[in-house]
Amino acid sequence: DGGITQSPKYLFRKEGQNVTLSCEQNLNHDAMYWYRQDPGQGLRLIYYSQIVNDFQKGDIAEGYSVSREKKESFPLTVTSAQKNPTAFYLCASSADTDTQYFGPGTRLTVL
């Protein structure tokens, strides 16, 4: 069945290490998005991509990088330059409407 998958559900990394979060969708959506959510806060946009091989910075892109080599995949790399990487990361996709559909999220904890 169609949907958005994020793996893993929980991820632990040591400080100073880069880590890549996976996001895959089989909904044939053109646009994909990465958000982070911190306790008691809303969703903040990190990066988004409207089409393959193109992406734009969101509101808090510093310390993150993305790629969009395939329509189905939009991996997010949290680099060592990100000062506060511990958070709940959410991936979403949308067709040509504004409605975004979310994956289950990845909880990243940096030790």
Add this chain to the structure above:
Amino acid sequence: DQQVKQNSPSLSVQEGRISILNCDYTNSMFDYFLWYKKYPAEGPTFLISISSIKDKNEDGRFTVFLNKSAKHLSLHIVPSQPGDSAVYFCAASENNAGNNRKLIWGLGTSLAVNP
């Protein structure tokens, strides 16, 4: 500056009664509004949306009302059920000339429906 504001961080209602969640916005260029429901440690789930050309949209127990002159929208849940207990996010989208539409999110309202 928050363009989409949910001024009530939390709301508590009795099972069977109406829940009313409010959202205000400042950008008159917003033309599409959405409500999402989120459980802890899960991704948000789309609930209902409304275009700026309408003032009401209904889907089962959920109704969204839009008052453009007041830049205000509300989500009504009737009757409220314990399973509705979650954080509700309001989001808005702007009609701009480019193709880079993105959603602007409120900070959420935590709804507790008590049995």
